[in-house]
Amino acid sequence: MGHTHREALVAExxxxxxxxxxxSRQFQGDPSARWALLERHxxxxxxxxRRVPYDIEGAARWAEAHAPQGAQEAAWLRQGRLPQ
Structure with a gap:
């Protein structure tokens, strides 16, 4: 799965x-980067x-300088969710 910005585990x-x-662009209000560890036993x-911190402020400053709608993207990064 991809591009949902939400953690998911689905069996079908x-x-x-x-x-x-x-x-980035999380919806839960936690701006940490996400990853998953898959182990076979x-x-x-x-x-x-898993969730890990990263340089959110650095990413937000980069977004402000380079991304379309950079201010909105930076606010999203800083808050961990879409700005209200």
Whole structure:
């Protein structure tokens, strides 16, 4: 899965889909970068969702200087969700 900006673990038709979430544009108000650790034990997969801090202010300043609608993007990065 991709481009949903939300963590997800879905099993359908014998296939497991994992979406780690987003490095930016989160919806939950937590601006951490997301990733997932997949480990296989005895033929079964285990998925652990992880969140880690990153240089949010640096990313926000870059967005303000370079991104279309940079001020809005920077606010989104800083808040971890769409600005109200």
């Amino acid at each position: 038709g014998g296939v497991t889909f994992v979406n780690v979430g987003a490095v 005895r033929g079964l997969w285990n998925v652990q969702f």
